[in-house]
Amino acid sequence: MSKGKSTADELQQHLQQLSNAFAVRLQVELPALAQNAERLLHAADPQEQLQHLQSLRDQLHKLAGAAGTFGFSSLGQRARELEQEADQWLETLQQEQQSLQDFSHSLQQLALQQFQAERGQEAATRVVKPPRPNSSARRIYILEDQLAIGENMRLTLNNFGYHAEHFSHIADLDHALQQQLPDALIVDVNLPDESLTGLEYAASLQQRLDEPLPLLVITTQDDFATYLEAVRVGAMGFFTKPVDIPQLENRLERCFAQQQGEPYRVLIIDDDRELASRFSLILRGANMLVEMLHEPADIFARMRSFNPEVVLLDVSMPDCTGPELAQIIRMNDDWLRVPIVYLSAETDINRQMNALIKAGDDFVTKPISDNALVAAVFSRAQRARLLSNALSRDSLTGLLKHADIKEQAAVELERAQRSGKPASVAMLDIDFFKKVNDSYGHAAGDNVIRALANLLRQRLRRIDSLGRYGGEEFLVVLPDCPPDQALRILDEIRQRFADLHFIADGQQFSVTLSAGIASTDDAPASADDLLDKADRALYTAKHGGRNQVR
Missing domain, CATH: 1.20.120 (Four Helix Bundle (Hemerythrin (Met), subunit A))
Incomplete structure (x- = not known):
């Protein structure tokens, strides 16, 4: 089985x-x-x-x-x-x-009356298939007939932390696909030595697969007809040659983010324990993290510890009604972004509207089918996460903003002090970044910043926190990581970043970075003290010749 x-x-x-x-x-x-x-x-x-x-x-x-x-x-x-x-x-x-x-x-x-459970229709409830687990190195297949271009793309993507393989011919790619499917496919439109164009081949391939692969297209043809054909075969990215590979990698990361993210967190508040347990099982089967709360008085501690992205709330509860509890939640500014969905057998539209007016975002009437429950919660959680990211994350890089990454540093310092396990923080700064903007333009500078953000995401752990501290400066928070280990990790990232090649107006260039590390082993008095130590280490690296980690 x-x-x-x-x-x-x-x-x-x-x-x-x-x-x-x-x-x-x-x-x-x-x-x-x-x-x-x-x-x-x-x-x-x-x-x-x-x-x-x-x-x-x-x-x-x-x-x-x-x-x-x-x-x-x-x-x-x-x-x-x-x-x-x-x-x-x-x-x-x-x-x-x-x-x-x-x-x-x-x-x-x-x-x-003796009622029999009519479970026949619900017995075959569809359980949403969990996404493919994240691996340390995503597999990327590249179909490019020009050897130099394909190999350069392969090497650069490998520097980003992918496992990229290059194929010059369709037959070679087909053989590899029979052995193992990749996480994404990059296809050149123009294949002069083949009977099919890259897009024709991609269309036939996607039809053969149970689930289509994320597809990126590269081409010399920058016209509407080629764009339209690419869209019709399911392409998620379109790049003209010479390809800016950091931009392509950024699109790859976005494709994977759409396919897979952290499980949505759902808090169910209902005094009916069996019903709450059933809802919890259904949502967990759909790959969501679920906690239940039966005592409204415990709402503050649970909201802080679990940080839910959706609250499912029964309307009729003893001692404290759903709308009353929703108003209590809304009194805390930290929870204003969390959507509240009422789950109730209430069908009177006026009572539903009154509950929503007081506090709440949606009303789902019991009984509700399992698939409808999953769809209702998923859509709300997805929208909430997108909104939260838009408010807390930098629009250029997708990393945490200045205030949010500073808060993460404070959280990890407190955790390290409680547990006795060391944590490290690192300040990174792109060397001579002003020269990049002056020589190649601000668009090229943005690509460099995005490339470093993507490289950090690829090379660091899920538990690490990444933020754009300001301009071309980044802050990395590394829990349970002693300074010598942080030094090895950051120095590897420094070398990988120096190996990346950027293209602007047909010109190719490379960039380096400097970094400074501080650790909770240094007994900082506060988070600001910890960040100040990292900043001083970065200053030392800058004045010691740049392109180094101190």
């Missing part, structure tokens, strides 16, 4: 267990509902009737939302109908005895 099938079977087994637990729960809740209906019928005065009616309405509301989700569709539908009838009683305050007898009788009938 394949790993993917095993994971799907395991998920279905957990979902079945939750449905069985809900069925056991019904054996307690339905008789309790009947008893409350009996109390309503025999209430001594209108005020007592009103209290019992409100309690019954709340019970029916939760039942209507949960039953359908666990496969008890008929039960959920009938509970919703009775909930709406209870709402009418509460709104009109009509307390005629005969009508209440009819309503009470309907509730008792609901409790006495």
Whole structure:
């Protein structure tokens, strides 16, 4: 059995267990509902009737939302109908005895019926396939008939940290594809010695594959027709010769970022533990990180520790309603970007609007299918992350901005002081950057900055933090990394960067960098002190001849 099938079977087994637990729960809740209906019928005065009616309405509301989700569709539908009838009683305050007898009788009938779980349609729930795990070196295949161009591209991409392979002929590339698929494909349009153009070959290849490969196109033809043909075969990048390889690498990184990123973080707040557990299983099966919260009073600690990108919030909870809790979340400026999605059996549009007006971004009505839940959460999380990146990350490099990378340095200093494990920070500066701008233009300077940002992303770990400190200066925060190890890593990056070749107006040039390292082993008094030590080390490297790490 394949790993993917095993994971799907395991998920279905957990979902079945939750449905069985809900069925056991019904054996307690339905008789309790009947008893409350009996109390309503025999209430001594209108005020007592009103209290019992409100309690019954709340019970029916939760039942209507949960039953359908666990496969008890008929039960959920009938509970919703009775909930709406209870709402009418509460709104009109009509307390005629005969009508209440009819309503009470309907509730008792609901409790006495034997409902079977109608799980046939949901049993085949599609589990979203997790993305391909990230590897330390992504494999890139290059189809380029000109040996010098292809080899230069291969060597440069390898310097960026990829595993690039160059093929001059379609037959050689086909043979390699049969052995192992790459993470991305770069194809030259013009292949004069082949029967197919590069785009024709790419089109036939993509049709043969189960999933299309990220495709970048290089060509001497800079015309609309070639662009259009490239788009139609699924190209994600288009570059004219001579190719600016750092720009091409930047586009590769963007392609991979679209395909795979860190799992979205979702916080579910619901007093119904079984229902929250089911939602959690579905979202985890879709490769999301999920935590559950059942006590609203714990919201502050959980928001700080988990830092969710989406909050799924039940509307009706005892002691603190969903809209009230949403308003509490919105009072903290740090959480203004986090979308709040209400999950509720509430179907009244006016109540939905009131909840959204107070605080909230979307309203999803229970019961909801598993695929619809995944789609609703994924779209909100994706938008939230894009917005967060736009606000906290530098637009040119995609790295953290000045304030955010400084904050990361402070966080790692505190962590190092608690754990006793050393952390290092490094200041990097591009040598003679003003000369690059003066000689080749600001567009070329931007390419150099992007290239260094991409190289840092490729060569450093996921747990490391990278930021553009200002202009051509970068700050790197390396957790659990002693200074001698940081020195080796940064010096390798320095050498790789010096090996890169840039092109501007047909001219080729190279650039170097200098770096200074400071460590928490130096017992800095504060994050500012740590950064000041790194800055002084960078100053020493600059005045010691540049193109070095101190």
